[in-house]
Amino acid sequence: xxxDPAAIVGLQFAVSGNHKGVRASGAKGVCLKGSFAPAPDxxxxxxxxxxxKTVPVTARFSMGGGNPKISDKTKATTRGFAMRMADPAGDMxxxxxxxPVFSTKTPAQLEEFLKVRVPGPDGxxxxxxxKAFAAQNPExxxxxxxxxxxxxxxxxxxxxxxxxxxxxxxxxxxxxxxxKLKFVAADKAGxxxxxxxxxxxxxxxxxxxxxxxxxxxRFDLVxxxxxxxxxxxxxxxxxxxxxxxxxxxxxxxxxxxxPDATCDAATFDPVVDLPDGIxxxxxxxxxxxxxxxxxxxxxRRSN
Ligand code: HEM
Numbered sequence: 001x002x003x004d005p006a007a008i009v010g011l012q013f014a015v016s017g018n019h020k021g022v023r024a025s026g027a028k029g030v031c032l033k034g035s036f037a038p039a040p041d042x043x044x045x046x047x048x049x050x051x052x053k054t055v056p057v058t059a060r061f062s063m064g065g066g067n068p069k070i071s072d073k074t075k076a077t078t079r080g081f082a083m084r085m086a087d088p089a090g091d092m093x094x095x096x097x098x099x100p101v102f103s104t105k106t107p108a109q110l111e112e113f114l115k116v117r118v119p120g121p122d123g124x125x126x127x128x129x130x131k132a133f134a135a136q137n138p139e140x141x142x143x144x145x146x147x148x149x150x151x152x153x154x155x156x157x158x159x160x161x162x163x164x165x166x167x168x169x170x171x172x173x174x175x176x177x178x179x180k181l182k183f184v185a186a187d188k189a190g191x192x193x194x195x196x197x198x199x200x201x202x203x204x205x206x207x208x209x210x211x212x213x214x215x216x217x218r219f220d221l222v223x224x225x226x227x228x229x230x231x232x233x234x235x236x237x238x239x240x241x242x243x244x245x246x247x248x249x250x251x252x253x254x255x256x257x258x259p260d261a262t263c264d265a266a267t268f269d270p271v272v273d274l275p276d277g278i279x280x281x282x283x284x285x286x287x288x289x290x291x292x293x294x295x296x297x298x299x300r301r302s303n
Contacts, residue, residue: 003107005292009300011114015125016066024297026080028070029062030156030205031263034216036085038250045177045223045247046169048277049087059083059254060263061156061204064097071201075152076144081161081183082268083252090275095268095290096161096183098153102235103143107289113140139236151190156204157217157254158189163270166232166281169223178232179223180239183252186218209257216253223247233284264301267294 012024019027034057042051049055062080063070070077078097085092104110116129134141153159163181170176191199211217225245231237271280271291280287 003111003289005107005289006296008107008111008114008289009293009296011111011118012297013066013300015114015117015119017119019066019068021301022066022068023062023301024066024293025064026060026062026082027066027068029060029080029263030208031258031260032059032061032208032254033057033256033258033262034059034252034254036221036250036252039248041247042249043171045171045179045249046277047172048092048169048275049089050085050092050275051249051277055085055087057083057085057252057254058258058262059252060268061208063204069201072204073152073196073199073201076147078143078147079153079156079159079161081156082263082270084268084273087275091273092275092278093268093270093273094163094181094183095270095294096163096181098159098161099143099146100162100164100180100182100238100241101143101146102164102286103140104137104286105139105234105236106285109137109140110286113137142236142238151192152196154189154191154195155187155207155211155217157208157211157219158185158187160184160188161219164235165284165287166226166230168279168281170277170279177223178226178230179247180226180241181249182222182224182241183219184222186220212254212256216255218254219252221249221252223249232281235284235286267298269294 009024036057037054038051060082064078078099080097082095104113116133117125119125161183168176168178230239269291
């Protein structure tokens with residue numbers, strides 16, 4: 001059964017209270033700039049221009065969901081990281097989260113996942129419906145379980161981010177490598193329950209301002225190489241990362257905060273905006289649908 005991107009985006013807005021002028025997800029966030037410097041041997045894996053020279057980056061950190069007032073202290077919600085590494089021959093765009101898995105495996109399952117979460121007339125979703133859906137779709141609980149088992153990040157720059165889909169890298173000779181991509185924070189830090197209690201609902205934006213005044217926030221881009229049998233079309237499934245070979249492809253440095261307008265005029269489209277040398281998974285239905293869904297959200301928030 002085909003899921004309709006507009007229907008999914010409508011449900012994303014409905015679940016979080018139909019706020020106007022904001023993204024269907026990542027509604028609360030901070031726009032940024034920086035640069036990406038490739039590692040010396042990145043070009044041996046991919047011929048993308050971003051792996052051959054340092055390029056400028058526009059980026060945005062965000063909280064998951066369509067509520068622009070969500071507390072930064074929320075635990076079972078992913079932090080998001082969108083970035084466009086610019087090059088005239090083709091931008092390289094990643095829109096990634098602070099967990100190795102997404103919540104659903106197919107667009108149809110995402111539609112059902114959202115439907116049971118739409119608040120009723122009393123302003124609350126039906127807890128019984130959510131429970132019944134979770135029991136029938138156990139893989140949809142993995143992301144929340146993963147987040148609940150870890151401390152709340154002390155900073156948008158204090159956590160790793162995963163691109164969750166399996167990408168194919170192609171080098172100049174035509175050799176292909178399948179890999180998941182992870183941005184590893186140089187300065188990882190979580191908050192204890194005690195520390196979390198002392199924080200206000202919004203502290204990430206100020207923390208970032210103070211941090212960037214002292215120097216860039218850095219992330220290494222690491223490719224986790226697939227082994228035969230690793231699932232490449234299921235974003236609810238993890239690979240045993242610790243057992244996989246990895247290659248560092250470069251370092252992202254976030255240097256300064258940008259006006260919101262720089263990030264809001266367009267979407268970060270992780271499907272269409274990739275250069276030659278890197279491609280998303282053709283057989284992962286959750287990948288393809290992101291492009292039309294993000295376009296629907298853009299048209300709704302800018303009208
Ligand atoms: C599968 C892995 C996915 C990840 C890692 C992910 C992550 C994110 C992140 C980080 C943002 C914030 C972007 C920004 O700051 O501009 C975002 C926005 C959004 N996501 Fe996803 N997402 C995923 C899948 C999906 C799917 C399957 C849909 C719908 C079918 C969807 C719908 C949206 C929409 C509508 C927005 C708002 C776009 C905009 O207004 O610019 N996402 N997503």
